[in-house]
Amino acid sequence: MITHKNISLFFIFLLLLLFLLNLYNAIHFLWFVLIILAWIGINAFGSARISSNYHVKAFCNNPLEKEKKIALTFDDGPSVYTLQVLKVLKKYNAKATFFCIGKNIETYPEILQKVIDEGHLGGNHSYSHSKFFDFYNAKKITQELQKTDELLEKFTSKKINFFRPPYGVTTPSIRRALKVTGHKVIGWNIRSLDGGTTDEELILNRIKKRVSPGGIVLLHDTGAHSVWVLEQFLQFLQQNNYQVVSIEELLSLKAYED
Template sequence: MITHKNISLFFLFLLLLLVLLNFYTAISWLWFIAIVLIWLGINAIGSSRISSDYHVKAYCNNSSETEKKIAITFDDGPSIFTLEVLDLLKKYDVKAIFFCIGKNIEAHPEILKQIIADGHLVGNHSYSHSKFFDFYNAETIKEEIEKTDQLLERFTSGKINFFRPPYGVTTPSIRRALKITGHKVIGWNIRSLDGGTKNKELIFNRIIKRVSPGGIVLLHDTASHSVLVLEQFLQFLQQNNYKVISIEELLNLNAYGIER
């Protein structure tokens, strides 16, 4: 399996081999640099692709699902737009999961309360969602996860089991932090990129092109254009006989636990 550990061991072995070879015949130093650069390149790809399982196992879909069933996830709230999202979900009788940022829960605790009251699930999406989150050490990441868990668990029926790393980037420090906290990483396989563009047509077409049985959709409850696309998307699902089920049912995992 291509994991950070396996790849690193393999490249270390290659380096040692070159060092040994160097005793018999002069090896150009360019070979050493090339090996390190390839290792760095593989690391960059593995870290930025949540579905690669490079650092951490991430649940990104249910590939054995054959029926038209998908799960919808929202990241980065709670925000003032979450209320519009909740209204739409109610209108179409759809349940979703919200991966919340700790500092946004502190700003909008009443909105988090509403999410839970409406029957949706919640998960942990770090406390700060800092641009530098991927450079944090394991201890800081663990503290962020625990702080956000405490904020969420004031409203949930049990301990938070799901974590979604900011930007979907994983690192060795995140792996070490999660080993202690015990959270499962929930990814996605249908990304709307609604955080990158405001073009509703583009976002909508991007999602519907990728929809397939067992999929997990990533949306954001932080902007008005995302809310407009959501209504279009929910209509599309209805017209195409897609059923939105909870992430728990899709992955056969529990969002909350009594004890970890």
């Protein structure tokens, strides 16, 4: 299995081997540069791809699911658009998991209350969702997760189990933080990219093409375009006999602990 630990051991061994060989026969320094660049490249790819399980185990879908079941997740809320998302979900009798940013919970506590009251699940998406989150040390990441848990647990009255890293990036510091907090990492295998574009047709076609049993869809509850896409997508699922289920049902994992 390709993991950060295994890759690091391999490249350290390779560099030591080159160093020893260099003692007996001069090796061009470019070989050392190429190996270090390859190491950096693999680390970057593994960190950026949540499904790689490079640093932490992430649940991105259920490959064993044969029935037409799929789960919906929303990132970066709560926001004023969350209310519109809730209306659409209610219209189609669909449940979802909302990965919330702590500072947004503080801004819109009544909206999160409505999310929970309507039977949806809440998950941790960090407190700040900072652009520099990936560079935080384990202590600071732990503090962000614990602070957001405290905010969420005022509404769930139960311990939060699910965490989705900002931008889907994982790092050694996140791995160490999760050993303290005990969260399970929830990823996705159907990414809408609605956080980067407002082209509704592009987003809708992208996720429709990727639909398969056991999939987890990533959307955002932070824009009007995502609300439109959600309704069209739910119509598509309905027409193709797909059932929207919770992350708990799809993955057989608990969102909360008593």
